[in-house]
Amino acid sequence: MQQRTTDPKEINFKDKFSLDGKVVVISGACGLIGRAFCEAAAQWGAHIVCADIALANPEQFAAELEQRHGRKMMGFALNVAVKNEVQNLHHAVLAAFGKVDGLVCGHQNKSHLKFEPFESVSEENWDTVVEINLKGTFLLCQVIGSWMAQNGSGSIINIPSTYSVVAPNQNLYKGTSLGCPAAYSASKGGVDALSRYLASYWASRNVRVNMITPHGVWNNHEPQFEQNFAQFSPMQRLSYNHEVAGALVYLLSDASSYVTGDNMKVEGGWTVW
């Protein structure tokens, strides 16, 4: 319940950004952006549940986070595209913490398709990308979001892509071995639509559903790609994973209490021209 006042002096604006004591589940926690999400939310006081595939060793990552911040964290290995694994995650979180305040769907699959031209994409590869990116987000929202709705509060942040807002500029990839598959754009378009649907569906239950759209996060890219990127970007550079995480703290916290259905683009103005 928000304070009913017109006097901003009554409000502690610093406290509004605090995540003290909040329990936040982050999928794709061990990834490039996931790691920054976990660290930022932990620095603001949250208990983080690091969810990722077993290969990424989320338990180890959570143990390091717990040691660094001196606060209980949890690691959980799962495939987000399998419903009973998502249910097991949810049960484990409730058993350990008794609640969930935030859900961040930060997983992705696309890499094995990066270089595959559209004309030859197999059904199997298409299905894998859509299953993980879109169905995985659906399952996490269904299982954990429904619990939030029943309990009357929560903040969900899904991650679509610039390429669900605009098409990839194919010139970006000239002279590089990189590319972006159509299944990725299509699956992320689904994440965008699902998020807006749920923002409306759960607004009256005090569950906010927002999105963060990162773009071009630096990860030791090929020099040619970095040069091409600078030409097409208003800010003339790639971003860094830590630059995406400020938006997460805002959207998880009470500072964004009247924000739902929003897509916060952290893309250096890529889609503005």
Ligand SMILES: NC(=O)c1ccc[n+]([C@@H]2O[C@H](COP(=O)([O-])OP(=O)(O)OC[C@H]3O[C@@H](n4cnc5c(N)ncnc54)[C@H](O)[C@@H]3O)[C@@H](O)[C@H]2O)c1
């Ligand atoms: N990096 C960018 O420039 C960029 C741009 C736009 C959008 N995004 C989006 O941001 C999010 C994070 O991107 P990133 O660059 O950190 O990606 P990343 O590949 O570094 O991390 C993704 C994580 O998801 C995990 N994952 C994959 N399949 C999974 C599954 N089935 N179940 C559970 N976990 C699974 C991986 O193990 C990995 O740790 C993704 O949704 C991505 O689509 C990234």
